[in-house]
Amino acid sequence: MQRVLREEGLALAEPLQPERLQKLVYRYCPPSIGNLFALPRVGSLDALEWWTELSGQPRHLNELPADEQEVLKQRLNQRLLALDNLITELEKRGDPAASELRVLPTHPDTNNLYSINGEPLLIRWVPVFSTSAPSSVISPNAAPSPPPTAIRPPSSAPASPRRRWVIPLLLPLLAGLALLGLWLTFAHWERFSTPWQRSEGETLPFACRNDDAPPPEFVTIFDTSGSMNLNIQTSPEDEQWLFNMPDFLRELRANDPRMQRLIAGPSRLTVAQHAFSDLVQAIDPNIDIGLVTYQGCETTVVQGIFSADQRPQLIEGVHRLVADDGTPLAASLIRAADMVDGINRDAVILAFVDGADGCDQNQCAIAQDIANRQPRLRVNVVDISNSGLSNCIAEQTGGRVFGSQDAELISKMLIDAGRDALSEDYCDG
Structure with missing residues (x-):
């Protein structure tokens, strides 16, 4: 593993989020997608460091010739499209991992894109903030945030009295629906296959299977x-x-x-x-x-x-x-x-x-x-x-x-x- 970048004055907005997301990515995806996201670590003097399993010389997108930049961005888009297809498949089968994986950047800022032997690598793919100005959070997506609305209710506003008694009644219903979803998932698991996840018992059947004909x-x-x-x-x-x-x-x-x-x-x-x-x-x-x-x-x-x-x-x-x-x-x-x-x-x-x-x-x-x-x-x-x-x-x-x-x-x-x-x-x- 090698360090790609060290950044002083930055910290993770949610310190446990990157490890949790990467475990999900490596669980459901091939290594080529898992290695797309650099691993953040806290280094000396609390500096934020970005590490990767990929070997080779890290080069920022802007350091590459124009043709190599296009190839790298195209490869990045292919990886992200494959990831999006997987998340869509997880959503279809009601897997709760889908909602967590949806927070991954789909249109990352190319200022965060590196190349290691032609393989794309993203840094700052989770929100980070400046330690000198904690309220200033840097988003991993290139798309600008939507402008604030003219009137926004304060986040600390208490729930109205009418709503307070509804919430306890809804909790058992929600729990029941969650249990039903889990039962349906496990009872019909074979119907929900993803491209990179095979059950241990799945094999390719041999031809003309019957009592007389031997396998090819x-x-x-x-x-x-x-x-x-x-x-x-x-x-x-x-x-x-x-x-x-x-x-x-x-x-x-x-x-x-x-x-x-x-x-x-x-x-x-x-x-x-x-x-x-x-x-x-x-x-x-x-x-x-x-x-x-x-x-x-x-x-x-x-x-x-x-x-x-x-x-x-x-x-x-x-x-x-x-x-x-x-x-x-x-x-x-x-x-x-x-x-x-x-x-x-x-x-x-x-x-x-x-x-x-x-x-x-x-x-x-x-x-x-x-x-x-x-x-x-x-x-x-x-x-x-x-x-x-x-x-x-x-x-x-x-x-x-x-x-x-x-x-x-x-x-x-x-x-x-x-x-x-x-x-x-x-x-x-």
Whole structure:
């Protein structure tokens, strides 16, 4: 954790509010939204400090070039829109957390916006006040406060005698309504799902479930090529620029802003590892999961086939993977196809990749050969570079392509790829 800013002469209007709100945000939202809000702390001499879990050099919005400012503001708006959609979903199901989360700024002042490796970070997202003038509260929103009305009743005015006897009568009614709301929520919880909250028992059902048909065989290809170390937002042009550069020039440009942006986190590998963990936890326990990874252009590695009891080891092993060297995508397809039947039994390969084969083999021709030999095998492609260079693999085998560079969507995208392959819809394909 690092400190972004230290401000003397400011204090929190409600000292307990930030921690309470952040607990709710991290409970309901992915880390990309949780990390949007800097954590306020009281430092030495009672100065207000803003801290973050993000790593990298903090840069204020105004310090960025104009194009980077627009990208940062667009990313901020995407995060806030996702947060707003979540709160709306919570409101629909009557979750009391919604009203607390609604106090978060929806149109924050850009003077409070920082960038850390391209990730937006907000300070002063809760009300603060000047310790020299406690009545002067600084709002986290950019929108000005509405002008005061001409006549405003004093806040200390006592309740009228008519209203005093009504309040005790209303309290039992309100308590009863609250209990009824809680009962409805728990009794019908499965109807109220949010994008980032799955019940522990929810899994993706396997295809054609009945007493006779076995579940489909399922193998994943996890890209561990060197390009997986790049930032998740790296474009094909930036990637080509980097890898076409001689090694000595790459070292000389180590401090180049473009170079720094490409090697900053979150990397494709980190995002892929977390998304893969979500997929493993969602797949039906009756389905064993095979895993193939790379080891340069020389070989591919069959990590094994993991049962439900072995899934913790599978997840732990994937998080230990290191990205390095070439992309033997075609060779990995051959190895994965050899692990399944695909002729008399349904089989699915889910290829989690960031581009095309980089080891002088034609992945499209290999996919066509697999389709001819194993007609009941389909390959779904999850392309986190969104380059489209491996789409032919899915097209040749009757699979589907999922592509995105949005770290927030990749986990959902990967699970959708598993759901498409392993749900009852698979039987109708």
